[in-house]
Amino acid sequence: MTEKKSAAADPAVEKELEGVPEHMKNDTPEATDTADAQIAALEDALAAAQQEVLYAQAETQNVRRRMEKEAQDARAYAATGFARDVLSVSDNLSRALESIPAEMRESEAMKPLVIGLEATGRELDSVFAKNGITRIAAMGMPLDPNQHQAMVEIPTTDAEPGTIVAEMQAGYMIKDRLLRPALVGVAKAAE
Secondary structure, three states, rough: HHHHHHHHHOHHHHHOOOOOOOHHHOOOOHHHHHHHHHHOOOOOOHHHHHHHHHHHHHHHEEEEHHHHHHHHHHHHHOHHHHHHHHHHHHHHHHHHHHHHHHHHHOOOOHHHHHHHHHHHHHHHHHHHOEEEEHHHHHHEOOOOOOOEEEEEEEEEEEOOOOOOEOOOOOEEOOEEEEEOOEHHHHHHHOO
């Protein structure tokens, strides 16, 4: 009652409180506790919402980075299928050049053909280099299952076991990825 009297005694306060519901006018300890609990609940909800916003921003940034990486990889390795197909053309050209006998290479009639085929091979190698396609080193190297595919074991005393002593088909990388493994023969201890 004393609180109501003091509020009623001050006409300025009474005028200011006009229209405010009665349950909000009471300055009882219960009303203060309820207000404090509501404030604490709202602060907790605000903190949770801020945390969710941070998580959402982080996830958005991760998705953006992942999409940029995928787009970069797609640009870098878009020609992989085409490059594999052209490798067979390169293999056939190399086999054709290797099969030309020495007397045909020296023949005046065949010399322009041989020179043309060799120039085509060099141009193909140049195009591969421009597009990040490189040949995998094989002969004399230790077998690397990430780059070489062993097709046969060859008994020999000239090389350490596990060393590549024959190359049946060249292997290639496109930038830092395997395009085609080298098909190789690997040395094994002679029996």
